[in-house]
Each structure stands twice: as structure tokens, then as C-alpha cells.
Amino acid sequence: MALNKEGIAQRIAQDLRSGWYVNLGIGIPTLVANYVPPGIEVEFQSENGILGMGPFPFEGDEDPDLINAGKQTVTLLPGASLFDSSMSFAMIRGQHVQLTVLGGMEVSDSGDIANWKIPGAMVKGMGGAMDLVASAKNIIVAMMHANKAGESKLLPECTLPLTGVKCVSRVVSNLAVLDVTPAGFKLIERAPGVSVEEIKRATAGRLVIEGEIPEMVL
């Protein structure tokens, strides 16, 4: 069965390593914080100026002066720090953040990503996404394999305005884990019960399949 958003987040959380500073984008990426595996210690960075961001506050403890990049009320964990936007992006641009997880509208098989604009229809802005994808060494895109019209979001070339070029390292979708390689999307894992054939049909970009493809263990 294909994964839901929680499942995608849970799979991405398996890629976390102790000692990493991690920036989670809005949407599915935010959910990754709920699935940090036991024994793994990471610190979450929010580009509006928080390191060491904690879970949502208990009801009644919300502080309007403490929000994440998605404008949601959050908390601070012991060891947290606060800073201004310029310093925040110094951390990002300066590659002090080890992993960036963000959502995507389209990803190309050479690692380009589009996620900020649909010309004439939707313009929300890029926020921090362009800074993040231009500098981060390790970028995981969390998204559904197909859009609402059923069309593949894993393409030979992006059709929407780009957020960044040749920057995505991995895509975790509702169907699969795929790494971006010079030869295209390399299939790493299948979602539970999803066949290789199904993933082939849903992927418009170049797909590399080598040997037996294991199923995800969630």
C-alpha cells in the first residue's frame, strides 16, 4: 500500500543521524520531527531563528513570540538558541546544517526542484527554499509521487519555475525512496506492497532499477 504523509515522514526520519542539525520545511517535512528514532539525537533548525526547536506547546502554553517557519506555535528544548534571520541563513549557506527536508511540486531526474510558483495561478514565494537548496549538501524531497491530476512529479525536466538546479539528493514519495544519480532516479526502496512496475508507471523521469528492490521497513 502506498504511504500516507505520516508514512513518508516516518521513512525520512530513518535517514537521520545523531549529531545532525536538520532543517524541516513546511508540510510533510514538519512531520519528520515526530518520528526521530530512539537513540538518535538531532537538533532542528527553523530558519526564522531557532536551533533546538521542540514539539508543539501544551494547550494554554502557546507563545506568539515563538513560532516555526510555518508560523506554527512551537517550544524550545534544553540547549536551544535564538538568532536573527541573517545568522540563520549563515548557518544554512555556510553548510552548518547537515540535512534539509522540503516539499516539492516537481523534481527532475537530474535533481532540479520546483516548489514555489505556478505561473498565473499560485504565487506564494520561495521563502527560504532557494537558499536551502542552493547550499545544503544533503537534500531530501518529501512529496507525493503524482499530482492531484495523477501526473508524475518525477520528471525528465521540471516544467514549473525552478527553485534550484542539480541539488536534490533523495526523493521519498508515497511509493518509493529514490536517489538522484547521474543516470537518473535510482530506485532504493519500495513502499510496502508497491510493485516495481507500479513505480515505473508513476515515474516519468529516467528510472534506474538494479537488482532486487527491498521493501521499506517502517
Add this chain to the structure above:
Amino acid sequence: MDKLVANVDEAIAGIASGMTLMIGGFGVCGIPENAIAALAKTNVSELTCISNNAGVGDFGLGLLLKDHRIKKMIASYVGENDEFERQMLSGELEVDLIPQGSLAERCRAGGAGIPAFFTPAGYGTEVALGKEVRVFNGKPHILEHALTADFALVKAWRGDRAGNLIFKGSARNFNPVMAMAGLVTVAEVEELVDNGELNPNDVHTPGIFVQRIFQGVNYVKPIEQRTVRSRG
């Protein structure tokens, strides 16, 4: 130094139509609520506003936007304001969307006397159109220019008469860099204290960057996304 002014009207005196303003805040967190509300009551228009976001429909910069007082907006994310999106798509509002880190650094550079800098953010995208590209360490970067403003409107938690500011939580965001980049920086604070009462070790923005400071009143501090967990 004493930069204290009596009230918000005195603080925003001199802001005129056609000027460029910087407005601190991220979403509606840490925005100069008093200065924006007072500005909305004047008839100043044709403004160029530099701010990470454009407020929400009826709060923050949304107040200036709905009356068509903003001619041009320079921002990174405007997804929370439907009226903004409508004015932009219909062409009523001129919009320059720029990456958030570039926006912050362009403000910082403006205040720090650095006219321009190279950043990898936006290379290969429409943000890079018309901008000089140079390769450093094998990686292409684009030239971004510093931003300054006729007035910067910022908000802090505590401040003294000398203009020293301390921010709270994530309400710091763009306020310190915009304070640096304003020709006239107007700071409003939740708590105004006498000089000597702030521990100099704790000051985030030194008073040299602030020209006017006043005691803000009646802070609303709306929460855009109230997210909580249960105590169970």
C-alpha cells in the same frame, strides 16, 4: 543618548508617499504593530515595502495593502495573504520575490556598508535573471545588491532610551538587520526602560542603529497557526 519620542505619531513623522520602508517581523511575529497601525491612519501611499511577508488580510501590512497604499512589495513569502496574491496576479501590485536568506543578507549588507555580495541562492532560477554570475570554488553564484530604506520600522521586547534593543523568542527574525539598514530606524518596544537598566551583555541591537524609540501599547500578537499537543 536619548532617542525616546512621546508617541507613535512622533515616531513615524516624516514618512511620506513614495518612500521605501523596511518592516521587521516574520509572518505577524515580531512586527511593529503600533507603527503599522498609525501609518494606516495617515494618507501616505505609493510605498515600497521591504518585509519578509505581507501580513495577513486584516493585520500587519495587510492593513496598508487592502487600501492600495503599497505600490511595490519586496518579500520572500506571501502565502498567508489572499489579497496580496490577488493584487499581484492582477498586476495592481508590483512584487519582487527574493530568497529569504538573500533578503536578510541584503538588509544586513545595506546596514554594514557592503554594496553587494555573491550568493548561490537562486542560481539557475528566475531570481538570477539579469544578475551577474561568477564561479567560486567551482560553484556558480549570483550578485545581489544591498538594500536600504528611508525608514525601518522594527519591534523589540525591551529597549532603553539610548535605543538598545533586546528581542524575545523568534520575534527577533528580520528586526536586527532591518534596524541596521534604515536611514531612520524607528523601534517600538513592549517594555521601555531607563539607560543603565539593560545589561549591556544582553543587548542584541546596539542603540547606534536606532534613531527613534517609543513605548508600544496594546499589542495583539495574533497567532497564525495555533498548534498544540494534548497534556494526556
